Amino acid sequence: MYLRSVANTAPDPVLTVKQVSVRFGSRRVLDNISLELQAGDFVGLIGPNGAGKTTLLKVILGLQPPDAGKVEMEGKVIHRGNSRVGYVPQKISLDPDTPMSARDLVALGLDGHRWGIPLPSRKRWAAVDEALAAVDALRYANAPVGKLSGGEQQRLLIAQALLTQPKLLLLDEPLSNLDIRSAHEVVRLVSRISREQNLAILLVAHDMNPLLGAMDKIVYLAEGRAAMGSVDEVVQSHVLSQLYGYDVEVIRVQGRILVVGGEAPLPVNQSISVWDEALTHVE
Numbered sequence: 001m002y003l004r005s006v007a008n009t010a011p012d013p014v015l016t017v018k019q020v021s022v023r024f025g026s027r028r029v030l031d032n033i034s035l036e037l038q039a040g041d042f043v044g045l046i047g048p049n050g051a052g053k054t055t056l057l058k059v060i061l062g063l064q065p066p067d068a069g070k071v072e073m074e075g076k077v078i079h080r081g082n083s084r085v086g087y088v089p090q091k092i093s094l095d096p097d098t099p100m101s102a103r104d105l106v107a108l109g110l111d112g113h114r115w116g117i118p119l120p121s122r123k124r125w126a127a128v129d130e131a132l133a134a135v136d137a138l139r140y141a142n143a144p145v146g147k148l149s150g151g152e153q154q155r156l157l158i159a160q161a162l163l164t165q166p167k168l169l170l171l172d173e174p175l176s177n178l179d180i181r182s183a184h185e186v187v188r189l190v191s192r193i194s195r196e197q198n199l200a201i202l203l204v205a206h207d208m209n210p211l212l213g214a215m216d217k218i219v220y221l222a223e224g225r226a227a228m229g230s231v232d233e234v235v236q237s238h239v240l241s242q243l244y245g246y247d248v249e250v251i252r253v254q255g256r257i258l259v260v261g262g263e264a265p266l267p268v269n270q271s272i273s274v275w276d277e278a279l280t281h282v283e
């Protein structure tokens, strides 16, 4: 009886991905992927180029129907345009002369929404300013967006995605094009928002290093397969070798993690890409 009542009160995970597979032609890009995110989880979705990270985000957003499996938000099958899912796509480049203030850019998060019932003006701007405050961007709210740094622009895009008060925030490569310092600032910001708003966050990156110590869990994707757990559980030579399908080695140097390819019985360009990643890490 006790066990039953505990089971009944356990909240549904915010996001459940169940045995999802996606094929493009004869190529299986996602192969039986399962993962769960609870409220407040900050999870890094890590993997080399072409591993299927963006495809997985598209499945979660309802933009890419899976060939097998399903995705649920709080126990209900997801649908396209769910206002409870915030999404920041891969970096949009803003023309330096874009005639728009930072505040206006964030406000597009309200106007662009499919349920966009216009809020009374005062409420609307209060919501925009709240989102700007959440990402520490109020001080440049009136600045022209095109003149802001990459890190500042990234904060605005996150603020825009927060406007619909999502339960789940998907960030596709928000750290690419940022220098190390700005990347760490964005990671700290995202980690804080996740805690303060009890928001589940899935952040895509090809380099896990800026996220070490900040993410609660990692989902490592390679060759269409995924392993989820703590960094210590997942980022081990034998776990990653199983995902890649050939021997890779995990090396820890001065607090950084390198994944290097060993004898790869795969096309040369794929093994080189693993080495490239390692070389990028040591730069």
Ligand SMILES: Nc1ncnc2c1ncn2[C@@H]1O[C@H](COP(=O)(O)OP(=O)(O)OP(=O)(O)O)[C@@H](O)[C@H]1O
Binding pocket: 024, 029, 047, 048, 049, 050, 051, 052, 053, 054, 055, 056, 206
């Ligand atoms: N609509 C599509 N039709 C055919 N192939 C596709 C399609 N979308 C993606 N792919 C292929 O699926 C693979 C995974 O792509 P995806 O963009 O999901 O990878 P990724 O891990 O996000 O890579 P990156 O880090 O380079 O952005 C790639 O080989 C890509 O070319």
